[in-house]
Structures are given as C-alpha cells and as structure tokens.
Amino acid sequence: MTAAQTIETSPAPRQLQRPTRQLTALLRRRETLLIALMAIVIAISTGAHPYFWAAGNFGSILADSMVITLLALGETFVMLGRGIDLSVGVIMGLAAITVGFQIQDHGMTLLPALFLGAAVGVALGIGNALLVAAMRLPPIIATLGTLGVYSGLEFVVTNGNQVNTIPNEFTNLASNQVLPGIPEIFLYSLPLILIAALVLRHTVFGRSVYAVGDDAESAYRAGIPVRRVLFATYVIAGLLSGLAGVVFLIYTSGASATTGVNDNLTAIAAALIGGTALTGGRGGAFGALVGSVFLTLTLTAMSFFPEISDVWQPAGVGVLVLLAVLSDRRARQANFTARPRLRRLFR
Amino acid sequence: MTAMLELPKRWRLPGWGSWLAAALVAELIFFTLTTRHFAGGGTGMLDLSEQFAPTGVLSLGSALVILTGNIDLSVAANASLAAVVAGIALDHGMGTAVAVLLAIAAGTVVGIFNGIAVAVLGIDSLLVTLATQFIVTSIATSAAGQSPPGTLKPFPVSFQAIGQGSVAGIPNALLIFLILGLAVIVVVGYTTFGRSTVLVGYNRRAADYTGVGSLGTVIGVFMISGAVASLAGVLFAAYYNSAVPENAAVLLLPAITAVVLGGVDIFGGRGRIGEVIVAALLLGYLSQGMLLSGDSSLAVTMVTGLVLIGALVLKISLERNNRELLAARMRQIQGSFLRPERPG
Numbered sequence: 001m002t003a004a005q006t007i008e009t010s011p012a013p014r015q016l017q018r019p020t021r022q023l024t025a026l027l028r029r030r031e032t033l034l035i036a037l038m039a040i041v042i043a044i045s046t047g048a049h050p051y052f053w054a055a056g057n058f059g060s061i062l063a064d065s066m067v068i069t070l071l072a073l074g075e076t077f078v079m080l081g082r083g084i085d086l087s088v089g090v091i092m093g094l095a096a097i098t099v100g101f102q103i104q105d106h107g108m109t110l111l112p113a114l115f116l117g118a119a120v121g122v123a124l125g126i127g128n129a130l131l132v133a134a135m136r137l138p139p140i141i142a143t144l145g146t147l148g149v150y151s152g153l154e155f156v157v158t159n160g161n162q163v164n165t166i167p168n169e170f171t172n173l174a175s176n177q178v179l180p181g182i183p184e185i186f187l188y189s190l191p192l193i194l195i196a197a198l199v200l201r202h203t204v205f206g207r208s209v210y211a212v213g214d215d216a217e218s219a220y221r222a223g224i225p226v227r228r229v230l231f232a233t234y235v236i237a238g239l240l241s242g243l244a245g246v247v248f249l250i251y252t253s254g255a256s257a258t259t260g261v262n263d264n265l266t267a268i269a270a271a272l273i274g275g276t277a278l279t280g281g282r283g284g285a286f287g288a289l290v291g292s293v294f295l296t297l298t299l300t301a302m303s304f305f306p307e308i309s310d311v312w313q314p315a316g317v318g319v320l321v322l323l324a325v326l327s328d329r330r331a332r333q334a335n336f337t338a339r340p341r342l343r344r345l346f347r
Numbered sequence: 348m349t350a351m352l353e354l355p356k357r358w359r360l361p362g363w364g365s366w367l368a369a370a371l372v373a374e375l376i377f378f379t380l381t382t383r384h385f386a387g388g389g390t391g392m393l394d395l396s397e398q399f400a401p402t403g404v405l406s407l408g409s410a411l412v413i414l415t416g417n418i419d420l421s422v423a424a425n426a427s428l429a430a431v432v433a434g435i436a437l438d439h440g441m442g443t444a445v446a447v448l449l450a451i452a453a454g455t456v457v458g459i460f461n462g463i464a465v466a467v468l469g470i471d472s473l474l475v476t477l478a479t480q481f482i483v484t485s486i487a488t489s490a491a492g493q494s495p496p497g498t499l500k501p502f503p504v505s506f507q508a509i510g511q512g513s514v515a516g517i518p519n520a521l522l523i524f525l526i527l528g529l530a531v532i533v534v535v536g537y538t539t540f541g542r543s544t545v546l547v548g549y550n551r552r553a554a555d556y557t558g559v560g561s562l563g564t565v566i567g568v569f570m571i572s573g574a575v576a577s578l579a580g581v582l583f584a585a586y587y588n589s590a591v592p593e594n595a596a597v598l599l600l601p602a603i604t605a606v607v608l609g610g611v612d613i614f615g616g617r618g619r620i621g622e623v624i625v626a627a628l629l630l631g632y633l634s635q636g637m638l639l640s641g642d643s644s645l646a647v648t649m650v651t652g653l654v655l656i657g658a659l660v661l662k663i664s665l666e667r668n669n670r671e672l673l674a675a676r677m678r679q680i681q682g683s684f685l686r687p688e689r690p691g
Contacts, residue, residue, distance in 0.1 A: 084473070137659050138613045140418070140473075145656035148600060152649020257645065265477060278471050311488040318481030322464075325474050 030275030030328075031290045038294055045301040052304055058181035063174040063251050065296035066189050067092065070244035071267035072274065072288035073196055074237030079271055080200070081233040082213040082280025083139040086264050087128060088241045090150040093260030095120040095245025097154060100163030100255045103170065110170065117246040118239055124150060125238015133231035147264065155257045162256040166249055174251045185250055192243070197285035209233055213280025269317050270295050273324040295320065363610040363662060364622040371629045378636035385639055392632075393518060395639075397510060397586055399631030400520035401426065401579040403624070405602035406609070407524075407531050408575030410623045411568050413606050414535070415561075416548040416615025417465060417472035419569065421457065422576040423599035424483040427592040429454045429577030431487045433506070434496025434590030443505040451577045457483055458573020462566030472569075487592040496590045510585030520582050527575070528624040535620050544568055548615025600648070604655045605630050610662065630654070 045052040071088045078085045095117040102108040102116060124146075131142035173185045200206035208229045211219040220226045249255060274291025276283025295317065302308050302316055375392065378385040385392065405422050412419040429450035436446035457479060464475040501507070512519045535541035547554045547561045554561050579598065584590045609626035611618030633654070634647045 131656060131660075135660055135663070137656070137663065141607050141613055141659060142656065144600065144603060144607075145652040145659070148604075148648045148652025148655065150652075152645045152647075152652065155643060155645035156649075265480075268477065269481075272474065278474060309489060312485045314481040314488075315485030316481075318478040318485070321474060321478040321481070322470075325470050325478075326468070 031286050033327075034274070034290045034294045038297055041298055041301050045304055049304050052301070057300075059175075059177045059183045061296050061300050062181070062186045062293065063183040064300070065293045066185055067244050067248045067251060068263065068267055068270050068292040068296065069189065069289050070192070070240045070247060071263060072270035072292045073193060073285060074240035074244075075267045075271045076274070076276045076283055076285060076288045077196075077200075077209060077233040077236045077240075078139075079268075079276050079278060080209050080213045080280060080283055081230050082216065083132060083230065083233065084143065084268070084278070085128060085234060085237050086140065086143040086268075087124070087147040087150055088237055088244075088267050089260035089263030089265075090147055090154060091121055091124045091238055091241035091260075092244045092248060092263060093154050093255065093258070094124060094150055094157065095242040096248045096255040096259050097157050097163060097245075097257070099246055100166065100249050101157075101161075103167070103249070104163050104165050107167075113170075113249075114243065114246055117242040119242070121238040121240070121242015121245065122235055123238070125235040125241070128238065129231040129234035132234055133227045151258075151261055154259070154261075158257040160257075162254065163249070164254045166253040170250045171253045185247060189247065192240070193285055193289050196240075200285055205229065205232065210281050213282075215281075266295075266317065267292075269321045273320050275324070275328070277328065291324075364619065364625060367609070367622055367625040367629055371625060371632065374629065374632055374636065378632070378639070382636060382640045385636055393516065393521065394513075395635040396521040396524075396628075396631065397518045398635055399601075399627070400510075400518070400524045401583040401586070402598050402601045402605065403524045403627035403631060404527060404579040404582060405576055405598055406605035406623055406627045407527055407620070408572035408579075409602050410606045410609065410611050410618065410620055411531065411535070411544060411575075412472070412572045413603075413611050413613060414544050414548045414615055414618055415565055415568050416551070417565065417568070418476065418603075418613075419461065419572045419576075420473065420476040420599065421461060421480040421483055422572060422579075422602060423596050424480045424487065425454045425457050425573055425576040426580030426583060426598060427590075427596060428457065428483050428487040428490075429580030430584035430590040431491045431496065431592055432577075433581050433584055434502070435490065437502050437506055438496045438500075443503060443509075446506065447509070447581050450581050451574050454573040454575075454577025454580070455570055456573070458570040458576075459566065461573065462569030465569065466562045466565040484592070484596065491590060491592045495592065501588055502585070507585050507588055510582050510587075520586065523578070523582065524627075525624070527578070528620065532620045540564065540567060545616055548612075548617075550616070601630060601634070601651060604651055608655060608658050 042052070051057070071092060074088055075085055098120050099108070099113050099117045103113055108116070127149075128143055128146050131137050131146065132139045135142070173188070174183055176184045178184055178187055198206075200209065208219065208224045209232075211222065211224055212226050212229050216226050219229075245255075245260075248259065270292035271283070271288055272278065272291070273295055274283065274287030274289070276287050276291075298320065299313050299316055302313060303310060379392075385395075405426060409419055409422055432453045433446040433450035436449050437443070441449075461472070461475055461479055464470055464479075465472045496502075508519065509523075510520050514522060533541075535544060543554065543559045543564045546557075546559055547564045551561050554564070583598070605627040606618075606623055607613060608630065609618065609620075609623030611623060630651060633650065634644075637647050637650065638644065
C-alpha cells in the first residue's frame, strides 16, 4: 500500500517543471526542426521564384508526398522493431497494378479498391513476415530476396500491359483541394497517420514494437512475444504499402511493371530523415509524414531552380540522409578506439 | 590381439561450397540439355561469362565489406561512375591504361569516403552507402551528360578488349574475375589485413582490444570495395562499348545475392571467398541460361530472389540445429547399409 502511495505522490514535484520541459522537448524534436527547415526552403524558393507560392503547387507537393509517406510509415514500424524492409516499393507497385487492372477493366469503385490494395499488401507483407519472424532470416537479406521475387511478380501480373486509364472519380482526389493547398487525398491519409501514431504511442502492441527494437533480449525476458510483434510489423508495412499502391494510382493515374522499383530506398530515406533510427526503438509516425513531405518539398524546390539539373535530385536525397544521420548524435556509434586517437590529433 | 572392430567411416555433411558446386554442375548440364545455344560448341559457355563477370567482380568487393559486418550499397553506383570516368578519359584521347587507372582512382576515392564515414564518424554503413549511392549516381549521370561516352563514337579497340577479348579461348573478363578472386582468397586467408578483416567482423570489440584496430581495417575494406567496383564498371563499359550510367545500377542486387548465397554471414566474421566465386558463377549461368531460354530479365530477378531465399532457409536450417542430427541420422543409415545384419 505504501509503495503504491509513493508511486502516486512522486510525480508531484515534476509537475512544476513540466511546461518548460515539454516545450524544450518539443523544440528538440526532429519534426519541429524539419518544419522550421521547410519554412526556410519555402521562403528561399518563393524569394527566387514567386510562382512557387501557389496553392496548386503546395497541393501537388502534398499529394505527391502521400505515396512515400505511407511507404515510410510502414517502414517506420519495421525500423522501430530494428528491422528493415527493402520490398515496400514493389509491394506498392504490385498493389497498384492489381487494383489498377480491376479499376480499368472491371470498373471497381474506391472502397473495394482500397480493400483489394490492402489485401494484396497484407498477403505480400505476410511473405516477408514469415521469412523474418518465422524462419528468422536476417531482414535485409530476406527482403532483398522478396524484392527480387515481388518485382518479378509485377512483371508476371502486368504481362506486358500497363494501367493507363483511371477514372476521374479517383484522380479528382489528388487534384481537388478542400482548402487551398490541401488536397483531398491528404485529408483521407491523415487519419491513417493519426491511427498509426496512436497505436505506436498508446497501445501495448506499439510499446512492444519500441521495446523489441530497443533490446529484443530484454523484451523477451519481460514477456513480450518478440517474434509475434516482429511478424506484425512486417504485415503492417505490407498493409500500408498496399494502400500506398491505391494512392499511387490516384496521384499518377497509371501503373506499369516497374512501378515502385525505385521507391524502396526513398521510403527508407524519408523515414530516416523523419528521425526514425535504423538501430530500432526510436522514431515515430509523424516523423514519416514530416520526413517525406520535407523530402518532396526539397526536391520540388530543387526542380524550380533551372541551374540545378534534375540529375542532382538523387544526390539531394543522399545529402539529406547524411545530414539527418549526422544531426542525430545517438545514431553514431563511433569506433571507440578512434575517438581518443582523434581527440589527441586535434588537441 | 583381437582384430580391431571395424568402425564405419565418420560421415560428414558436405560443406556449403560442395552443395554450390554440385548445383553449378547440375545447372550447366540442365541448360546444355534444354537450351540449344547454351553450350555453343564448348566455348559458348565460356563466352557467356563475359556478361556476368562484372557482377562477379562486384561481389568480390562486397564480400570483403560484408566480412567485416558492414554492407556497401554504393558498389553499383560506383561502377557507373567508373565507367563514365573511363569513358570521358577515352573520349579525350587518353590511353586505355590511363583511363582504367583514372576510373579505379575515382572508385577508390568514393570507397575511402565511405570507409571514413563508417569507421571514424561511426555511422551505420547501410546509411552511409545508401546516401553515397544516391550522390554518386547523380555525379555519374551529371558527368555523362546528354550523350554518355561511347554512344557517339566507339571506344578504342584496346579498351573494348578488356571486356570482349579472350586469351586462349578464355574471355578476358572471366580471367580478370578469376584472378581477382584468387587474389582476394589469398588476401583474406593469408595476410594480416585479411585476418583482421575477419576478426573485425567476428568481434569488433575484441579486434580493438587485441590491437588489431578496426579503424584502418574498415577504411581499407571500403577502399578495396570501391576500387574493385570501379574495375567492374570498366569491364561493364568495355563489354557494352558504352558508359550509360543507369545500366550498371542493376548490378547491385545480383552482387549482394552472390555474396550471401556464397555463405558469407551478413553479420560478418564468417565466409569463404571461394564459395562466393562459385555462387557468382552459379547465379551468372542461371541468369544467362534463363535469358537464352527466352525468359525475361524480370523472371531472372524473380528466380534469383527465390534462389536466395531458398538457399538461406536451407543453409540456416542446416546450420542451426539439424546439422548434427541430420549427419547422425545419415551415419546411421549409411552404417546399416555397410554392416550386414548380425545373425542372432
């Protein structure tokens, strides 16, 4: 009884410090930093090219970033559990193709399309999950293998055809703006991100993902079903990638056999920029959103400057990843013999 | 003296390399029987190796990196850069040797950058090379420009010979791959640097405490990986007689697949380069055989992925708990065949 009372009374003194503490914690968050950087990018681009500041432009940037956001969100779940999924892009591509043909040839409507996309994603995610959580293969190798298999499957499914007629009912979602600069598709994706954030922060499952990613051994000893949690993260990544496939159709109104092949690494980059660590246990759902919007915004801003050729866009992604990692002190585990030696060198 | 009891010879499960070699032989026989042009009068099979030699060379460099427990995702981009650098040098009228050296220098610089970022700054190698892969791709595409070198006027014959010529019927590209493979076997097995590579991968902390020093080893390994990758890029450009930067990017997945299929532990510290070479040949002939049989390159990617997953599941289940059990069971079966049932 006394123990319970002490636990209940102990937070009281901390209550006094809370407001400032919360403020500094908020300021230190990666998301805050990125939003500030976004404002700077927007200011510079608008200064140089006034037509950057147009509702249509921001709307298309947001709509453009939604695909990568959903992929990065799935990747966030996996990376929080100290895994990696190299196949999210091709899962998205397969879902886009499967759903796209149904829409194009059989006039499927939006709701069934979403369910079909999710089902394709979950099925492929289970494939990854079985290899990683049940067969216990190293995630990078297992998903490298499924990347090959799924991208081959994309070709089998398309059989040389491609999806190119998506009815306006779908594409309007990306072009219609509810508010200036906010496309409808963003409004519909936002609940997904909120749910993901709630699941990660406030459910037993979400906390288990963090625990497993932080230290699987301790999580196991604490009674967390480690393999079941890992299994679930890969299935969730598949689910979100499948939904991203439908969003891809809505945004680009087409899909082909190579859809998503190049998006695997971009999704990982967006999650990393959003502050999710590759070493597991750190990061969050909003990071995926802010990271991918920041990435898309920066790349779009780069394309507004005619002096910067489009071939430098990949380099932009690379530099952003490097900066994101360098700014995260805990992501660096320097060689512990190198540190003192370097310190001696520079003293 | 009583006669010694005759014990059956102790039967061991053959090592991973033997399985790979058996699979390679079976595959060659299969394609020779099913695909008309595969054997090509005996020399055709050798000529096919020109097409996958760059992948094999890349996998040698990657194997060294993976042995230290790191990974190098930038090898393919590095190969593109090297191809473009060599192409530009040749277009400016430089000799073949100078062009190749410049290309290798470019790759080495990228490798050293990777190594320093990994070893000194302590960033995860996956992140560093993910970033450099993007950056190097941009540099290569930008340097190649609108009309990449080799597309307007062909490279000199002496340069093309690197990828297309042959010595005594053996293609130069295959020779380069095998000689480099032998060199890497010697380096890993018989030099201080090679043994430190394995030790750093096995236990970096132990390596540091025993004074081996992971710093120099990791930087060295990334440097070699960069140099080897640029050699692969040179082979690629010489074979296709052009330096289109996007083309070499597809080499990354097959190269890493070959390393993993070759039994190198992705967490470092275990692996044999000889088995990587066999695995590269296995995958290379698999893809060429399938392409000759009329399958698309994406079907090849799919089968490569399936082979990778299947081989890993087999290998891990063999190693994890069944190895001893399986070997014991085999011994039992073998024993019952060799020893006639005793009467009574």
